[in-house]
Amino acid sequence: MNILNLILAILLPPLGAFFQVGVTKHLVINIILCLCGWLPGVIHAVWLVVSNKKG
Template structure:
């Protein structure tokens, strides 16, 4: 996903499930490619962090049920 964030930033943001931020990212890319890339990397990182946090919460809640 990070590879996509560098080469096609709006698509990476869209695939991360953020359609409105993808539009904003497209505008950033039109203003300058580097701001769009930075924004896309941050959005992808946020998505990965959120997924990791959900998995950790599930593991913690699952271990307390035993």
């Protein structure tokens, strides 16, 4: 499941963040970062998956 989350974090960062942490402040932060640009959202989502944040 972690590999799937990592792939989603790269392709669709908010979706990868949602599957990792659910509806939390991290998801809102990720959506805002994605609105600023794709790369900041990817970095944040990958960080969430790699650090095993659960909410």
